Amino acid sequence: MASLIHCPHCGSRPKEEFSIRGDASLVRPSPSASDEEWHRYVHIRDNPKGRYKEHWHHAFGCRRWLVVERDNFTHEVFSVTDAAEAAKAVQA
Amino acid sequence: MNYVHRHVLEDLITGFEGSSNPHHLAVLKRPTVFSVLARPGREADARNVLANLQGVSVRISGPGEWLVVSEDVAIDSLARTLQDSGTGLFDAVDQSDGRVVLRLSGPQVRKILAKCLAVDLHADAFPVGASAATQCCHAAANLARTDQDTFELVVSRSFAGFVFEEILEMGREFAMTAGFSAG
Numbered sequence: 001m002a003s004l005i006h007c008p009h010c011g012s013r014p015k016e017e018f019s020i021r022g023d024a025s026l027v028r029p030s031p032s033a034s035d036e037e038w039h040r041y042v043h044i045r046d047n048p049k050g051r052y053k054e055h056w057h058h059a060f061g062c063r064r065w066l067v068v069e070r071d072n073f074t075h076e077v078f079s080v081t082d083a084a085e086a087a088k089a090v091q092a
Numbered sequence: 093m094n095y096v097h098r099h100v101l102e103d104l105i106t107g108f109e110g111s112s113n114p115h116h117l118a119v120l121k122r123p124t125v126f127s128v129l130a131r132p133g134r135e136a137d138a139r140n141v142l143a144n145l146q147g148v149s150v151r152i153s154g155p156g157e158w159l160v161v162s163e164d165v166a167i168d169s170l171a172r173t174l175q176d177s178g179t180g181l182f183d184a185v186d187q188s189d190g191r192v193v194l195r196l197s198g199p200q201v202r203k204i205l206a207k208c209l210a211v212d213l214h215a216d217a218f219p220v221g222a223s224a225a226t227q228c229c230h231a232a233a234n235l236a237r238t239d240q241d242t243f244e245l246v247v248s249r250s251f252a253g254f255v256f257e258e259i260l261e262m263g264r265e266f267a268m269t270a271g272f273s274a275g
């Protein structure tokens with residue numbers, strides 16, 4: 001249990017308690033957006049190396065969705081925020 | 093018609109007899125367990141109301157979310173209390189039949205739990221009264237420290253048999269015994 005994620009609600013927990021959904025930087029297109037745009041949103045993903053924002057679900061802890069910003073090469077974690085808070089910050 | 097209450101671990105505990113060793117796993121026979129979820133923005137008020145309830149133990153299960161556990165207060169009675177005191181603050185659902193409460197005790201209990209649990213259990217990090225939603229033996233569990241050498245795990249009914257057997261296995265080096273709690 002090497003990789004620790006600092007959940008804002010639960011504290012330091014091993015990655016085994018989480019499940020990773022993927023890229024957290026995508027923005028859902030409007031319902032009337034083109035098929036091409038929806039196709040990109042649903043299916044097309046970059047595979048970056050380095051600093052990356054992901055949705056993590058603390059499935060075995062608080063069961064909250066989190067936005068984890070980390071380096072997927074060194075696994076340095078830069079920030080962990082509750083996804084609801086992160087969404088509010090985007091809207092504001 | 094009579095309904096006979098059978099605990100889900102009844103078959104696993106048959107055969108464990110009499111006296112308990114210093115390291116013991118007690119299964120609460122008929123615990124009262126409620127899950128409570130605060131209304132948005134009322135988390136602090138809800139927490140205060142729960143903290144003032146008599147005869148119950150309040151465990152953290154997420155932000156604005158708790159498990160209320162009791163050995164003494166009956167299910168009906170706690171349901172009424174929570175209904176009356178929670179109006180506008182929180183909603184409570186009875187989980188007593190869906191959860192199993194395991195109580196581990198003994199001088200080396202931390203060593204036993206450390207085999208399958210990734211929460212720091214040192215008294216400085218996890219003092220008496222602390223609780224956490226976490227993973228125990230790969231199953232979701234709510235952990236609470238009820239005394240210096242006593243911890244309680246609340247696991248869902250369907251995982252209880254597995255977790256029970258795993259804990260006994262981990263406690264074997266300390267000759268851990270198991271049985272239903274006297275209460």
Ligand SMILES: [Zn+2]
Nearest residue numbers: 007010058062
């Ligand atoms: Zn958490």
